[in-house]
Amino acid sequence: MRFSILYPLFTCALGLATCAAAAGDKYDPDSEGTFSIIGLDPATGELGMAVHSKTVAVGSRTRSGKGGVAVVAHQSASNPMYGTLGIELIEHGMSPQEALDFMLRADSAPNRRQVALLDIHGRTAAWTSPDISDWKGHKAGANYVAQGNTLAGPEVVEAMARSFESSSGPLAERLLTALEAGQAVGGDKRGMQSASLLVVKPLAIQGFGDRALDLRVDEHVSPFAELRRVLEAFRSREAMAAVNARANASDFAGALAAAEAARDLSPTNDNAWVAIAEMHLRLGRIEPALEAVRRAVELNAANRTRLREDADFEALHAHPEFLRAVGGR
Incomplete structure (x- = not known):
């Protein structure tokens, strides 16, 4: 009995540096168990990343991207150098592998890193330090890299890769579905806390900027479900553009159908319900x-x-049911 207590202390003393490092990293706020996937849609030119970790606000530290150039995931002990410098090196002619090799040589602590790069041409590079928390690893394929550490097992990365390889449709949905596939087989072995989704594309916002989509769930008991809900709300907001276009063309039936489609994407989108009310009213359906x-x-x-103040609802302003709903007299 005495030997069974002393033995682990003896073995730790033999490898004191390793044990001390493990104890020091256990509660280190800069040390993140993370799994992620970066991807490219060659048809649209979109680059993106989906990431999850049992830590607060993983999306604030691990993601970097520039539309038309590259996307970079830097995790475990995330270091923004890999995103900022990596994108700059690729933009100035290096391949992702050349950029990664350069940064690893410049890094004072490469043994703490897990990094993946993907450029607009579909070229990839990845590094998983053998010293970070198990299970760790990565897989690069056509237009994607899946990676993770502190995972339930290799099946997490494999599930993400299979999902991305077999999926179609918008890049954001493909990335999030791949991330969910990784979670379904165990994900981060410590549990769930935050998740994020980023898609970049040149001239993405009114002919300027590159953030086509940038969503974060920084602290939640169900970050995957919440991120999915936020993505659906984002798509619902996008769908509202069709309401305006059809209403401006006096196609009120078409505008109603577009508003109902936006509502179906996100039933809690109150703007969609307002548009549905207005289009019914324009069609004479009180x-x-x-x-x-x-x-x-x-x-x-x-x-x-x-x-009450909207002139488009003037036909209802004296209706008792309308006044009851809006609290008027």
């Missing part, structure tokens, strides 16, 4: 318009004042 008004107010109390 009862469904009132029902949509009630729903819009339930979701967002600010719609009480908004709809």
Whole structure:
């Protein structure tokens, strides 16, 4: 019994530096168990990354990207040098592998890193230090790199890779689905806490900027479900553009269908319910318009004042059911 207690102390003394490092990293806020996937959609020119970790705000530290150039995941002990310098080196002619080799030589602590790079041409490079927390590893394929550390096992990276290789559709959805596939087989062995999704593309916002999509769930008991919900809300907001286009063309039936499609993407989008109410009203349908008004107010109390003051709802302003819904007299 005495030997069984002393033996681990004896073995730790033999490898004192290793044991001390492990104890020191255990609660180190800069040491992150993380799994991620970076990907390219050659058809759209989009580059992106999805990432999860049992830590707060993983998306604030591990992601770097520049539209039309490259995306970089830097994790374990994340270091923004790999993103900032890596993108600059690629932009000035280095391949991802050349850029990674250069940065690892310049890094004072490469043994703490896990890094993956993917450029606009689909070229990849990845580094997983043998010294970071098990299970760790990476897999590079056509237009993606999946990687992780502190994982339940190699099946996490394999599941992400299989998902991305077999999927189609928008890059953001493919990346998030791949991340969810990794979680479904164990993910970060410590649990769940934060997740993030980034997509970059040149001239992404009104002909300027490159952030086509930048979503973060910094602290949540179910970060995957919450990130999926936020992505659906984002897609619902995008879908509202079709409502304006069809309403401006006096295609109110088409505008109603577009508003209903936006609502179906995110049922809590109160703007979609307001648009549904307005289009029903323009089509002369009072009862469904009132029902949509009630729903819009339930979701967002600010719609009480908004709809009372909206000239597009003037036909309802004296209706008792409308006044009951918006709190008027």
